[in-house]
Amino acid sequence: DGGITQSPKYLFRKEGQNVTLSCEQNLNHDAMYWYRQDPGQGLRLIYYSQIVNDFQKGDIAEGYSVSREKKESFPLTVTSAQKNPTAFYLCATTPLGGVSNQPQHFGDGTRLSIL
Amino acid sequence: AQSVTQLGSHVSVSEGALVLLRCNYSSSVPPYLFWYVQYPNQGLQLLLKYTTGATLVKGINGFEAEFKKSETSFHLTKPSAHMSDAAEYFCAVSLLFGNEKLTFGTGTRLTIIP
Numbered sequence: 001d002g003g004i005t006q007s008p009k010y011l012f013r014k015e016g017q018n019v020t021l022s023c024e025q026n027l028n029h030d031a032m033y034w035y036r037q038d039p040g041q042g043l044r045l046i047y048y049s050q051i052v053n054d055f056q057k058g059d060i061a062e063g064y065s066v067s068r069e070k071k072e073s074f075p076l077t078v079t080s081a082q083k084n085p086t087a088f089y090l091c092a093t094t095p096l097g098g099v100s101n102q103p104q105h106f107g108d109g110t111r112l113s114i115l
Numbered sequence: 116a117q118s119v120t121q122l123g124s125h126v127s128v129s130e131g132a133l134v135l136l137r138c139n140y141s142s143s144v145p146p147y148l149f150w151y152v153q154y155p156n157q158g159l160q161l162l163l164k165y166t167t168g169a170t171l172v173k174g175i176n177g178f179e180a181e182f183k184k185s186e187t188s189f190h191l192t193k194p195s196a197h198m199s200d201a202a203e204y205f206c207a208v209s210l211l212f213g214n215e216k217l218t219f220g221t222g223t224r225l226t227i228i229p
Contacts, residue, residue: 004158040124042205042219043159058216090158100209101147101166104217106158
């Protein structure tokens with residue numbers, strides 16, 4: 001089945017540690033997005049990528065990094081500089097980059113907690 | 116810049132009653148509007164979208180929404196609530212001349228009373 005796979009489902013981070021969240025898609029979509037979800041705040045955009053080897057900061061990029069070396073993969077690293085990383089992280093895709101009327105397709109998320 | 120306001124972070128309705136979830140947007144150019152549903156510990160699923168054309172949009176699971184430009188609203192309705200409708204609902208907006216970024220509202224948690 002075509003879809004978006006986020007792993008792991010649950011992740012724990014120690015103080016000062018970097019952790020990487022995986023997002024893989026087999027939908028052949030060009031654009032990929034990372035969101036952070038906190039209770040009562042909706043979804044906030046961290047980074048997005050319209051094509052391979054290119055990505056842009058979203059509204060809350062500080063303390064995060066990404067790469068887009070392959071079309072199907074868009075990993076998110078939560079660095080030690082992110083002081084409040086506890087949240088639910090969602091990856092999404094759209095068929096084309098730069099087209100505003102496309103709905104986004106979402107993975108099932110990764111819940112990150114601090115030990 | 117665009118923004119979305121969802122009135123009511125929590126809404127409770129009885130099973131079989133009308134569901135009304137409110138969404139107002141702000142944008143200086145024609146918007147594209149979306150409603151998504153999220154079940155616990157899952158991602159978001161598209162319910163319906165308005166891009167152009169008919170202002171009354173029908174979606175999945177019996178939901179519909181009407182785009183009212185004069186009121187800058189895109190409220191979500193369902194005539195008869197079912198227990199399986201209990202979830203969190205998000206309204207989102209992107210812009211015709213934007214860069215495809217979605218701006219989400221803060222969400223409304225819908226509880227169904229048996």
